[in-house]
Amino acid sequence: MPELPEVEIVRQSLNKKIIQKTIKKVIVRNRNLRIKVPIKFKKILENQKILNVDRFSKYLILFLSGRNKLLIHLGMSGTIHLLEQNKKNFFTNMSFYSSPELPNKHNHIEIFFDKFRLVYNDPRRFGFFEIIKDQQSLEKRFKKLGPEPFNSRFNINYIYNKLKDKKKNVKNFLLDQNFISGIGNIYASEILYLSKINPSKEGRSINKTECKKIFKNSKLVLLNAIKKGGSSIRDFKDALGKKGSFQKNFKVYGREGLKCKRIDCKGSIQKKNISNRSTFFCNFCQK
């Protein structure tokens, strides 16, 4: 479901509510997420204070008052809901109660604070909750991942050197988290549209000018998406239930058959499967 901007929006909304709050109780209803939730999960979390909510790429990192960190990935369909706790029911009725924000199925994990609870919902269960024992393990966990677009390590030479002798197409490069982390299927198409690069183009045929465009537009697209609260397709919301609006700014994603938005471009938006992911591009201005 979420790419870097959506995860960042979730992070921001969580940060407003759970910093310095203590976890009172944890319920794991289904341990079978992408990574199995460990038996000790509940014990590790309960009575811990949340010091900070950070993010790297599409991962949320909750810093706990002990050394442990809670790593959360939302996969394709994971959502986080912060719900005000009804005082009367607090600790007496743990079953679901009606809330317009909360789906009635697939609420796998619940984390209770004093006056509210955090619910993790994930129909497809591609997401996960993982305990990381210290800072060193956290760094190790992310070691293989490439830099985020905002990191200085991600620059024109980095892009050029990675792509210069590869046959892999440029769209798959943008999706490759070991090359650059945080971009997903929607923003990959959007970045290549703004860069006027055909998504099927081989890495080795991308020149420095194009690398510069990828460099610039990767940052631009993600930052603009964050500014707009993320993209609310399939009903994405932040942890407090607020929708984003960047979907209104999509130039190509989901616009198959429609006219290219570039002034004076006669092209239309095509949809093409690249490595089993839908890819959108203008057949005229993306060379």
Add this chain to the structure above:
DNA sequence: AAGAGGCCCTGATAGC
């Protein structure tokens, strides 16, 4: 090593 493809899983929607 690089790159393609399968697979994990459920739900919504389209087409018959």
Add this chain to the structure above:
DNA sequence: TGCTATCAGGGCCTCT
């Protein structure tokens, strides 16, 4: 109505 097929903001693993 009810079936089947396809598709969905991700990422890991296996095979060539």
